[in-house]
Amino acid sequence: MYFGKPRKTAPSDRVPPNQNVTTAFPVLHYGNIPNYKNLDNWTLRIWGHVIQETVLTFDELMKLPQKNSGNDIHCVTGWSKLDNVWEGIPTKELVRMAKPKESAKYVILHAEEGWTTNLPIEDFVMDSSLLAHTHNGEQLTPEHGYPLRAVIPHLYFWKSAKWLRGIEFTDENKPGFWEKNGYHMYGDPWKEERLSWD
Ligand SMILES: Nc1nc2c(c(=O)[nH]1)N[C@H]1C(S)=C(S)[C@@H](COP(=O)(O)O)O[C@H]1N2
Numbered sequence: 001m002y003f004g005k006p007r008k009t010a011p012s013d014r015v016p017p018n019q020n021v022t023t024a025f026p027v028l029h030y031g032n033i034p035n036y037k038n039l040d041n042w043t044l045r046i047w048g049h050v051i052q053e054t055v056l057t058f059d060e061l062m063k064l065p066q067k068n069s070g071n072d073i074h075c076v077t078g079w080s081k082l083d084n085v086w087e088g089i090p091t092k093e094l095v096r097m098a099k100p101k102e103s104a105k106y107v108i109l110h111a112e113e114g115w116t117t118n119l120p121i122e123d124f125v126m127d128s129s130l131l132a133h134t135h136n137g138e139q140l141t142p143e144h145g146y147p148l149r150a151v152i153p154h155l156y157f158w159k160s161a162k163w164l165r166g167i168e169f170t171d172e173n174k175p176g177f178w179e180k181n182g183y184h185m186y187g188d189p190w191k192e193e194r195l196s197w198d
């Protein structure tokens with residue numbers, strides 16, 4: 001992984017098929033950007049097929065182990081942004097706390113306004129996956145997911161829920177918001193799994 005200055009030309013082993021590298025940080029989402037006055041009523045809820053359901057405040061999350069993760073992001077609409085450095089909580093920490101049952105096979109990420117996305121539990125707990133509060137040294141801006149977003153960099157970026165409020169462990173693979181609207185259930189950018197009929 002490359003952690004230095006962004007490259008001028010992108011080596012093809014970093015850029016999946018039919019993606020274009022941008023140094024901008026486009027903003028993409030459905031619905032409204034939440035406007036938090038403070039985080040007093042903000043919680044992250046973890047539930048479903050777990051032994052220990054949990055509700056965490058933002059302060060409690062910040063006291064958990066933190067990590068940096070450098071990675072590239074690939075949006076299904078065709079842009080890739082290389083060399084992002086995210087800081088946040090390893091998803092493994094949340095899984096360690098929640099203790100998923102044997103029956104837990106998938107995770108549904110729940111964001112504000114009922115927005116959801118689904119992924120297998122193995123992808124959620126990968127070393128590169130995290131719940132980020134900081135991007136390139138700056139606190140997330142409201143449009144990029146403040147105060148907390150998922151970052152699942154090995155899948156198309158729509159799986160990286162902004163304004164994350166809940167993590168549900170399920171036994172079945174239930175389609176999330178874009179998945180119900182035709183996006184792929186898995187979304188591997190290297191295989192161009194853009195739409196469900198691909
Ligand atoms: N809550 C929420 N998270 C979301 C989305 C959304 O509509 N709502 N859109 C996804 C999509 S399609 C993309 S490409 C990325 C964009 O993240 P960015 O705006 O930080 O670039 O957020 C993802 N996370």
Ligand SMILES: [Mo]
Nearest residue numbers: 028075076158
């Ligand atoms: Mo997207």
